[in-house]
Structures are given as structure tokens and as C-alpha cells.
Amino acid sequence: MDLVLKNCKLVDKNGEHFIKIEDGQITDISKNPLEASQTIDIKSNYVLPGFIDPHIHFRDPGLTQKEDFKTGSEAAANGGFTTVIDMPNTLPKTNTYNALKEKIKIAKGKSVVNFELQAGTNCLEEMERMMELRPISFKIFMDLESDESLEKIFHDLSLLKEKTAYNGLVATHCEKKSIVERETARLKEKSKNAAIDYTYARPAVAEDESVRQAIELARANDLRLHICHLSSRKSLSMAKSASKSMPISWEFTPHHLLLDNSSYNVYETFIKTNPPLREKQDSVRISDLDETSIIGTDHAPHTLEDKTKGTWASSPGIPNLETVVPLLLTEVNRGNIDLKIIPKILSQNAAKVYGLENKGEIAIGKDADLTVIDLKQEGKFNIEEFKTKAEYSPFDGWEYQGLPVMTIVNGKIVMDKI
């Protein structure tokens, strides 16, 4: 199967280009016409390396009333993503050989985009067995572990690195369990709780202390740390200063970049998420983005029922796959971020961290994973048009300028709105 895309604008080259795709790979890029059995007119839109979301929850198996690998991956394709990295907090947890094997089978059968799977941590023997199935890395929910068990998990990962092909990359959810438990108990004593209390139950200091601990443990055990959904400015400055002396990376969610805890007054428990939205002065923001940043959406869908059980019992998590690209392109159009960083923060940088060697770049020999964006198209988000099973979004009804209009996965068109 061969295919030529014509009238393609590229972010780093002047003029319009032809891109040739054969058997799922990019085989030529030229200003001169290229031939193939099929030609598609990109109509002078920008073609970018296919977007990679390093942090999604597709809930399959076990929680498929919230999302499954079919609807989740269709949402990814609709949002302009060609590769997703799924988290291990499904039912059962993806922390055994059998569970990982089963999830690979499910994802292979249902996914319309490329996928990689995070493994949950377990005893050393089980993690060794899991390595045969090549999970992309190991994920630690530090908010659910005591200090003693964290010491052990990081140490076991260092042993795993010595014994197997494991590259030492560990992804962490950073919030300190003891602080979250203490503050939650304190707030629950109030006679009536508002949705915003969730912010104070999981304060920025809980994240900062956990980031400090993750940096120390990763350093001591010679591991590469990747911090998920980094939301506190202080945590960001700690991570930046650690990056001068150790391998470390982090990702930002769209909700932490664009919203703050005043949104609880509008969206109440629908905006509940971990880490919570922060007070404005404590929160990461759009101006923190630069060419080294990584966007991880933390697409975390739940049912409406699960989202409306009050301040404490409602499930935390926000679906993001179908809103994040228009939100960021709107920031480009407003002059708040440079278009040149978009392929880096949505593709190339995550490809580098996770070792996806054939992805993240438009170049001969790379996988034909491509996202076409129309920078000028304007519209309003309408949750009814989304593919995700989640029926809520804080961004529903927001206006945007800039839309992904085609998603190509391994040379195959999986979304077309050109």
C-alpha cells in the first residue's frame, strides 16, 4: 500500500511538500511531486508528527462502563493522537504477567491507534516475569503507598534493572499519602464540605514532598524518573533543578495549565481530579511551557454517576483526549505559545522519554504516524460529538481556534475532517 500526501505545510520547512508513505513508513519527503496509487490533498494545512499521549486511562478490562479500548482509542484518533500509553489501574491491576498479557490482547483487538502499556509494580519475581511482555515502564501511585513500601519498590526496580532488559524508567503519581490522609481527615470534620475542599485535602505541599521523595529515591537507585501530571510550581522548580544532575522528565495536563481551583465553583465534583486543581499562585500555567515540555492528558473518564457522589466519594478524573489539541492551538493563535513547540510537547519529547524510536518526527524511515491540524478552524466544544464514553468536560462549550483534521496511524487514515 502506498500513499502520497500533497500540499503539506511543515513546521520546520518553508513551502509545501509531498510526503510519501509505503507500508506504514515515511519513504520520501519532497517539494517536487511524488507518485503513489493514492494521493490525498492536505489543502495547505500543517502536517505534524503523530501526537503521543503518555498518560491515559482506557479502563479496559474491568471498568469498561467508563471507557474501553475501542471508545478510548477512537477518542484519541478524533483528538489527533496516534499513540497512547495506558495506565495500570484497571481491574484487575496490570501488575501481573497474566493481567498484562490479557490487556495486550484486549488492546490489540480493539485499538485504532498505537498503544503502549504501563505495568503496575509488584514483587520482584512478578516484575521480572512481566518484563518478557515489554511494558513501556513501571508506574507507581505514590499517593497509595507508605514510605516503607516506596523504599522497597524503588529498590526492587533497581534490582530489576540489573537482572533484565528494563531500562530503569519509572513513572510516578506524586502526592504524599500521609499528608493527604491527615488533611482529608481534618477537612472531613467540617459539618458541610464543598467541592473545593478537595483542593485543601490534597495540598500542593503533598505533591512537593512526594516529588522530593521521588527524586531522592530515583537518584539513590539509579532510575530515570518521569513525573506524571505535575501541577505545583514548587514541584516544577524542584524537578528543573534536579534535571541538572539526573535523568528526569515530567508532564503537564491541560486542566492544570488552563484552570485553577476557582473552577470548583462552576464544575463542582466534575472537576475533581488528582492532583487537584491548585490555587492560581501555586499552579503550573501555560507560560511554563517551553520546547522541552511534555503534555500528558491524564484522560481519566468516569460515569456521570461516579462523578456526582459528593466531595469525597466522587471519582477523580477528567477526560481530555478530544479537547487538548484545540485548546493548545487556541493558545498558539492567541500568541501565548509558539507553533514550533507543538510537535515537541505533543510528540517528540514523549517519544524520546519513552524510547519510541520510530516516532516523534517526520523523517524518511520513521513510522507514518501523522496529525494534520487546521490552525484557523474555529468552533465550540460539544461533548455530544466526542467518542469518549465520558459525558462531562470542564471545556464543554468553550470556543477554540485550531483543530486536528486528520489522524494517520501507520499510514492508515483513522480520522478525516479535511
Ligand SMILES: NC(=O)N[C@@H](CC(=O)O)C(=O)O
Ligand atoms: N487523575 C485522576 O484523578 N484519576 C486517575 C488516576 C490518576 O491518574 O491518579 C484515574 O484513574 O481516574
Ligand SMILES: [Zn+2]
Ligand atoms: Zn495519577
Ligand SMILES: [Zn+2]
Ligand atoms: Zn492518571
